[in-house]
């Protein structure tokens with residue numbers, strides 16, 4: 196029903212339910228309909244952040260209505276969903292016409308991680324750049340949908356003209372064992388971007404997201420420790436495991452040299468978005484188009500947002516699921532986790548040649 200509601204306002208723009216296929220009780224957008232940078236539909240996330248063990252994921256899918264994948268507009272919002280809908284309804288028709296130009300190419304760069312690092316903010320900031328064209332939803336090709344084949348994947352991509360970069364983001368790639376080899380098989384020249392964030396805060400952020408979907412979730416503390424008496428950390432808990440960046444990076448370095456990676460500081464993306472965007476644009480060989488003049492700090496949101504672009508009626512902040520308030524966690528638990536991560540962080544700094552200042 197939610198899906199139906201979401202699509203209805205767009206029906207008069209030629210968008211219909213036949214653009215979706217149903218797989219494992221999940222509705223998936225068959226192929227891009229409108230311009231990837233602006234389309235409402237392509238901003239539907241496919242299971243974004245559904246961080247449950249496989250069995251629970253499939254349970255969650257079974258118990259959810261088809262429309263439940265329409266979790267959020269992962270792009271920006273003005274704080275007024277009606278405005279958002281109206282804005283999309285009024286999208287000029289020339290956008291869909293323009294989309295017929297160019298061709299669909301495999302991405303030349305992918306934001307491969309990390310979950311809750313700030314990957315959405317980075318992608319949305321990059322999409323302001325006229326030479327960047329990106330898929331709004333997370334394709335999850337190299338982890339979940341690899342058996343669909345490369346043509347399926349390429350078809351998800353927006354059309355690009357000569358000189359434009361095609362990109363996507365799927366943060367779970369960074370921790371997927373098979374992903375480096377699969378990406379290498381596609382292109383050994385691909386540029387890989389990893390947004391990293393203090394693994395302790397990242398774990399809390401990850402937990403906060405799961406809690407928002409499962410209110411009965413056990414406490415952060417009880418999930419963190421395998422044994423509360425010995426203080427042994429449960430590294431099988433994904434919220435903990437994802438933050439062992441050095442281990443995951445080792446897996447990637449078996450296929451790609453370090454020069455193929457850019458590590459973006461999730462913290463600096465918040466405190467100095469323009470500075471971090473400068474590094475990203477340099478890495479991608481792009482002109483520095485996205486600069487300080489595009490950002491302002493929104494006091495209410497507590498994060499940088501995009502100033503209202505030329506010709507648009509509103510400034511844009513990320514949606515409600517980005518920048519959630521975190522629950523209070525006992526300082527002892529956080530300290531113990533910090534101790535746990537320290538050696539892995541040091542190793543990661545050494546491997547990347549960058550000190551992220553988490554200790």
Ligand SMILES: Nc1ncnc2c1ncn2[C@@H]1O[C@H](COP(=O)(O)OS(=O)(=O)O)[C@@H](OP(=O)(O)O)[C@H]1O
Nearest residue numbers: 244310311312313314315316400498513517518519
């Ligand atoms: N500009 C801006 N606005 C809002 N939020 C921002 C921004 N920049 C970075 N962040 C941080 O991004 C965190 C979510 O990370 P991701 O987008 O990688 O999450 S996800 O893996 O795609 O679910 C999100 O984590 P939480 O604060 O825990 O919600 C934010 O801290």
